[in-house]
Amino acid sequence: MADLYPLFEQCIAFGHMRYRHKALGVGNEKIGMMYDVLRFSRPPLIFMRELRDMCRRTLDTPVPALVDIAGAEIDQVRYPLHPCW
Numbered sequence: 001m002a003d004l005y006p007l008f009e010q011c012i013a014f015g016h017m018r019y020r021h022k023a024l025g026v027g028n029e030k031i032g033m034m035y036d037v038l039r040f041s042r043p044p045l046i047f048m049r050e051l052r053d054m055c056r057r058t059l060d061t062p063v064p065a066l067v068d069i070a071g072a073e074i075d076q077v078r079y080p081l082h083p084c085w
Helices: 005-019 028-037 045-060
Strands: none
Touching: 005 028, 005 045, 028 045
16 A cells, blocks of 8 residues: 555645646546556555545644744745756
C-alpha cells in the first residue's frame, strides 16, 4: 500500500492544480482518468478507499506556521524566488 500512495497523492494534487477538482471530491473514475493523463498505472479499485483514507489523514494534518504574519505589512513579507525566475 505504501508504494501506491505517492502516485495517488500526485494524481490528487494534479487534479486539484490542473482541473480545480476539490481534493478527494471526485469519484474513482475521474481519479483513474488522472492516472491515465499522468501515464501512471491505475491501482486496483479495492485499494481506493484505503488510499482515500490515507490522503484524508494527510490533508487533515495541521501545518504549523513558521512565521506569524497576521500583523505584518505586505512589503515586510519576503517570498523566496524560484530558481527558474
